[in-house]
Amino acid sequence: MLMDGQITDQLLRNLKDKFADINFIGIRILPNREATSFIRRYHSTEGKEFDGIIKNWKKDKAFSIKTSGYHSYFGLSSAALANDDEFEVQTDATKAQIKRAFVKSLKNKKMNKKILSEFVELIC
Secondary structure (H helix, E strand, C coil): CCCHHHHHHHHHHHHHHHCCCCCCEEEEEECHHHHHHHHHCCCCCCCHHHHHHHHHHHHHCEEEECCCCCCEEEEEEHHHHHCCCCCCCCCCCCHHHHHHHHHHHHCCCCCCHHHHHHHHHHHC
């Protein structure tokens, strides 16, 4: 029997097979206390990958997981996001408008530039 997260991952993998030219991106806004348990859903606590993700979380309050159904599953700190500009785009925004809004929202944040670069790479 599949659990909720596993069902979502399986559905995403099926969509990725059907729509191979589309990148699926997940963004999870997390309170600091829930980040480690969320990361454990996708990584064993043993190994370099887990340690690297935890290190990124502690330093930048952001991480990217590649082992879920998404191409990239971004985890962002709710506390870090609450301190700065909002991410606002129109419902019919173009890729360029989404990119500009994301860059603007992260401009003054301590968020990892690697996360921003990876996000922009996936949507362009």
